[in-house]
Amino acid sequence: MSCPTRRRVLHRGVAGLAGAVLAGPVAAATTPDAFAAPRSTGGTEHAKAHRRPADDEMPEPFDEMYQGRHIEGWPEEGDHGGHGGHGGPHEGMEFVVRIDNDDLHVMRNVDGTWVSLVNHYETFPAPRGVARAAVRELNGADLVPVVTG
Template identity: 35%
Template sequence: MVVSDSGATAGADHDETGAGRPGRARGTRRQLLRGLLVSGAALAVTPLVVASRPDAPTSDAAFDEVYRGHRIRGARTTAGPALGAADWHVTVDGRPLHLMRRADGTWLSMIDHYRSYDTPLEAARAAVDELGPGERLREPAPAHPEGHRGVHA
């Protein structure tokens, strides 16, 4: 290593201000290691922070409530047609309310099918809102003796 009259080191990777040469890494191995450790610690703590937050209403929780004079009940059922998918059995005053899951994860009902809702409970409440005073859902159509419903050609 050669030191000039001005005190600068000849052949060093840093100039007098401590900045590195263009095209060279500017941190030390210690700084790099510290950055990796901090990032790793943040990743390790994230699940704990998320778990400590208050639970937001999810679409997985069963419900049983009276809303505007109508009893709304809903429970998640076993796997639906798609692997890993779940269906919901929702009733309003004991009569089934059919819900559909949209591709974006929201829900709509057959009563109010112009708007989507974040949870099955929200969709059921909206369906009750659409019912007039004293109105109830219709009874489901009787099943065909062979198990088919509707018109088939």
């Protein structure tokens, strides 16, 4: 057997590295993520507050004073404001949220979390959290109506 040259060693090393790089995404897609953070099964209050609601759960109605503002919310039959049907278990249902009797537009994400037009970069497990965050964000200002159509 002949002595390997630098060229052969480099060629085999690059070929092996390229194979590993190309095989990485395939292996990651077919095996569980070893680097993922362990998920809580619900032992703490924080984990319970941020669990994903089941698809058939509609949030509980609420009516309270929060930081001097009256916030309330309830499920209601509606047309989703022209969003169209999504075929979910609550087809035709929407959740109304109001701050001081002004409507706050809220939306449910596919993962079950909620967002609003006031605070649309942060998700919340329920509309009550969305309303409270909107009150904090508004900092005393009034809601401006959403003009549609």
